[in-house]
Amino acid sequence: MQYVKIKDSIVEQIEAGMLCPRQKLPAERKLAESFDTTRVTLREALSLLEAEGRIYREDRRGWFISPEPLCYDPTLTVNFSTMAQAQNRIPKTQLLTAKSTLANKQAARLLGLQPFSDIYCIDRVRYLDDRPVAYVTSYIRPDIFPNLLDFDFSDSLTDVYREHFSVRYQKTRYRIVTSTLMGEMAQALRTTSGTPAMVIERINYDQNGAQVSCDIEYWRHDAISIESVAEFAQ
Amino acid sequence: MQYVKIKDSIVEQIEAGMLCPRQKLPAERKLAESFDTTRVTLREALSLLEAEGRIYREDRRGWFISPEPLCYDPTLTVNFSTMAQAQNRIPKTQLLTAKSTLANKQAARLLGLQPFSDIYCIDRVRYLDDRPVAYVTSYIRPDIFPNLLDFDFSDSLTDVYREHFSVRYQKTRYRIVTSTLMGEMAQALRTTSGTPAMVIERINYDQNGAQVSCDIEYWRHDAISIESVAEFAQ
DNA sequence: GAGTGGTCTAGACCACGGA
DNA sequence: CCGTGGTCTAGACCACTCA
The missing domain is CATH 1.10.10.10 (Winged helix-like DNA-binding domain superfamily/Winged helix DNA-binding domain)
Known part of the structure; x- marks a missing residue:
């Protein structure tokens, strides 16, 4: 060997x-x-x-x-920039596409919608110290966030939700699996098809308990370390 | 391509x-x-x-x-067998070694101990439907669990903690990264060096807030899906 | 004992990056 | 334009599994 x-x-x-x-x-x-x-x-x-x-x-x-991975706590609501800066890293977010479209299978499944419902779809790339580390796709319900695409959400969607729509997340359901980067995701992260990835799916609920959006994050797997604390009811 | x-x-x-x-x-x-x-x-x-x-x-x-992955919620205290059975899977745990030894660097770091402190070290393999899916190493403080090795913990350590020492977990600090299976871990899981793995480190605190034990779990990465819900303070 | 997977060799061509 | 990484070829030997 x-x-x-x-x-x-x-x-x-x-x-x-x-x-x-x-x-x-x-x-x-x-x-x-x-x-x-x-x-x-x-x-x-x-x-x-x-x-x-x-x-x-x-x-x-x-x-x-590889540099040190970013500590990521899925149980907090902090946005990417804040999280990165707290760890002395320089964050950057690049907007790839933002469009109004019809829900695909994945979006419909995550948000519990009828297929072909109207939905906003936003693709962004996250950078740490000028290295592309994550490809994020967000699906957002237009009935909750009308005319969302008119705002500047290139950096933080949650800021726009809060400031312009008075929507805060009450809870998030998340799922973490490993997979690979393929095709355009690999290209956007400047790598080849087959690069190992950590996939984080999040379904976000507003203060009324409604599913308002979801994010699918594909991280280069060496760039991230999931860390958190769980408290137990006695 | x-x-x-x-x-x-x-x-x-x-x-x-x-x-x-x-x-x-x-x-x-x-x-x-x-x-x-x-x-x-x-x-x-x-x-x-x-x-x-x-x-x-x-x-x-x-x-x-690959079969369907097991849903694993790190924010719950349920043990492996219960979790597997709840998902209609047949769990099995094989004890590899259980010994009293001196803390290595990893154990000392996770439990905040002086190097060369006394510690129990337990290695087990978890099976789902007769397929080996995880290699688990547990380090346990002997001052909290005296004579632990005299009990039957082959299935569940937390059961022994609760029944014989009246210790329940109050919280767990966990960390999830991806890595690979190497050497004896690969062998125990019937695979080759370099197989992708999901690594879950847990540090467990008792009802007094003391660090009492830690687990390092190496999962075949296709066998597990981390799923949970985070509720946010408003 | 046949067949299999694990490992390794010694090349090759192409398209792209960077100077 | 050179060197590089990405991809592919056509083999080989060995140790192990399984019938």
């Missing part, structure tokens, strides 16, 4: 501090040569490191050392 | 119901031939399916269709 040894040897170098976060690894051909193996085996080792969350790739640009 | 097409074609067969959960895929060489490609490319496609959580492998036995 040569590729495990190669992986361990690179892990050692990372932990010894010889490789810093965001730093690029040497070219695959050079690494392969230095470990006296072929590119195929070397890439096996790199994939392992990627799966462990220690390195990440940028499509056709190479492999880089 | 041939391997994405192969993957899609297998996904199609799964979703059409032609392949049932737990069913074995044909041999790699046969699949490769039927898609008119080499084993290397075919395995690329299989790894993608594994990363998506649609198939899983058993070491040297082959590839199988």
Whole structure:
């Protein structure tokens, strides 16, 4: 199991501090040569490191050392920017598309709507320190938030909800699974199809208990660590 | 991107119901031939399916269709058996080792102990419908649970805590990240090094707010879906 | 003992990134 | 335009599973 040894040897170098976060690894051909193996085996080792969350790739640009993940507490309502800044990270959000459309299967399922109901669909990419880390799709009920698309929600939707519609979240139902980035999501996050991802689905309820919106977040899995505290009724 | 097409074609067969959960895929060489490609490319496609959580492998036995994941709510105190049975699954727990030892770095960090403090260490494997799905390591403070190892905790530790020590969890601090199964963990779960995993670390506090134990759970990532509800203070 | 999966080799071509 | 990563080929050997 040569590729495990190669992986361990690179892990050692990372932990010894010889490789810093965001730093690029040497070219695959050079690494392969230095470990006296072929590119195929070397890439096996790199994939392992990627799966462990220690390195990440940028499509056709190479492999880089992963920075510390962002702590994400799904039981809090803080928005992305606030959360990132509290952890000394620089957040950025890029709006990809915002449109009024008809609910697809996924949106209908999450929001309990009839298929083909009207719905707003907003796609955004979240950055941490200029690295794209998450692709977020939001589906929003237009009957609750009429003319939402006229506002500036590029940074925070929850701010717009609160300030212009007096809607605050009362609760969120969330689901976390692992999957991969594919197609346009992979491209938007500057990576290749098949990159491991953490998927967070959230269904948001307003103060009246109505399902008002949902978010599907695809995170590069090395960029996030879910952390929270659960208190139990005695 | 041939391997994405192969993957899609297998996904199609799964979703059409032609392949049932737990069913074995044909041999790699046969699949490769039927898609008119080499084993290397075919395995690329299989790894993608594994990363998506649609198939899983058993070491040297082959590839199988993943069953529905278990819903796991980290904000509840229910034990594994109860949780599994509530979802019509057959749980089983196998005790690997239970010993009194000195805290390693990980245990000391999680429980806030001095290095080399005395600690109990218990390793178990959790099964669902006879499939090994999680490797769980528990570190437990012997000053809170004296002579714990004399009891039968093979099934549920929390039951023993409650019945014999009158300790109930008041809260749990948890952390969820993705990583891989390596070495003996991979072996215990009947798979190979590098299999994607969901890691759940829990630090448990008793009714007095003391850190009494912690668990590190390595789940096959396709076997689990984290689901919960968060209520917000207004 | 046949067949299988796990691992590895030694190449190749292409399209894209960056200088 | 060079070097790079992304993808693919056509094999090979070994250790293990399972009939």
